[in-house]
Amino acid sequence: MxxxxxxxxxxxxxxxxxxxxxxxxxxxxxxxxxxxxxxxxxxxxxxxxxxxxxxxxxxxxxxxxxxxxxxxxxxxxxxxxxxxxxxxxxxxxxxxxxxxxxxxxxxxxDLGPLFDRHSHLMPFIVREDHDEMQEPSDQYWQSADDLLEYLQFTYCIKCGCCMAACPTFATDPTYSGPQPLAQAYRYMIDSRDGAFEERKAILAGEAGPWRCHYAGECSAVCPKGVDPARAIQLMKRELVLDYLRLGKLRRRKPAGVLPPEKKRGRREGIPEHPPFTVEGAG
Ligand code: FES
CATH class of the missing domain: 3.10.20.30 (Beta-grasp domain)
Known part of the structure; x- marks a missing residue:
């Protein structure tokens, strides 16, 4: 029945x-x-x-x-x-x-083009202390404020919905697209990363963030509440500041291992996972 x-x-x-x-x-x-x-x-x-x-x-x-x-x-x-x-x-x-x-x-x-673009934009932390990365002596230090700079962009599940909604990707298949660019920004802004110059060189091309017309459809449809359009605009800001020699990322030294005297308990100020953007979901 x-x-x-x-x-x-x-x-x-x-x-x-x-x-x-x-x-x-x-x-x-x-x-x-x-x-x-x-x-x-x-x-x-x-x-x-x-x-x-x-x-x-x-x-x-x-x-x-x-x-x-x-x-x-x-x-x-x-x-x-x-x-x-x-x-x-x-x-x-x-x-x-x-x-x-x-x-x-x-x-x-076929999500191959998404993953190809994603991997091209270096979606990982790059450092020179390879021995520490291979055999960690402790955690790399990162403040709650540093974490909040990129936290929401880590919720991406690479479903491709943002790429499917993007009018620029629809008409220009050479464009990197919202998912890869948002993830490039996520690592660009991570205080533990030391690859700003390498990423900047990749992003400077015509397929990079300057192709984004800020339609915002990517953020409107993301089922995980990620805001790729915001990431791309923030990325543009960092690149302009860098061009004007006012940016901090060029001079940033990647965060090191937390000294013992600075160890703390659980960090305060880290928000819960954002709500789903699809009405009724979750
Ligand atoms: S089956 Fe995994 S997100 Fe839907």
Whole structure:
């Protein structure tokens, strides 16, 4: 017997199998949706009861891994934390793969360009004390204020939703895009990092932050509350200050290991994880 409040919702799903189809097309599936059912569960229902060939990417099922990004009623978001009744309109739910990427099959985008750009912009801490990094004697010192400079950007799960929403990436495939740039800023501003000059050289090109028109769509759709548009504007500020020889990053000495006399207990002032930006999620 169906749960109370169950209603039928038509999933209009974009299908494409490059081995079989000349072009993508839409296929309708009627799914009984009880209250609380998420889009991912609706896709599982279709796969188990109607068409076992329907393909998408999934792993954690809890908004952590970034695998299940897709276009749901026109908005890039995560299928695993989007409730169907929150987004279906007049009993209809449009489901398509993330735009701005090639499609491998059905709802599976090729996120290779995202990860290539991400790795190109050095998303890691660079230091010269390799022995300390290999065999740490203690933690590198970082104040709570230093941490807050980049903390929110660490919540990125690389789902690709920001890239799918970006109008610049949509029209200029050479643009680095909001996800890689936000992560480059996250490491650029980290007080433990010593690679400002190397990153600056990479970012100076036409594919860097100057291509951003500040549409802000990346921040509007991020399912983790990250604000890539802000990161890119702050990155521009740092680069301008550096050009004017007023920036601090060029002269910054990467934070060292915390001296014993400065060790403290748990740091104060570090906020909790920000709320999800998707209404009703979390
Ligand atoms: S399945 Fe991991 S974020 Fe959705």
């Amino acid at each position: 169906a749960n109370e409040g169950t209603t039928n919702v038509i999933f209009r799903v974009r299908r494409y199998d490059p081995d079989r189809d000349a072009a993508p097309y839409y296929q309708d599936f009627t799914v009984p949706v009880p209250p609380g059912m998420v889009v991912l569960e609706g896709l599982w229902y279709i796969k188990e009861h109607m068409d076992a060939t329907l393909s998408w990417r999934v792993s954690c099922r809890m908004g952590v891994c970034g695998s299940c990004g897709m276009l749901i009623n026109g908005s890039p978001t995560l299928a695993c934390n989007t409730q169907i009744h929150d987004v279906a309109r007049d009993g209809l739910l449009m489901v398509a793969p993330l735009p701005n990427f090639d499609i491998i099959r059905d709802l599976v985008p």
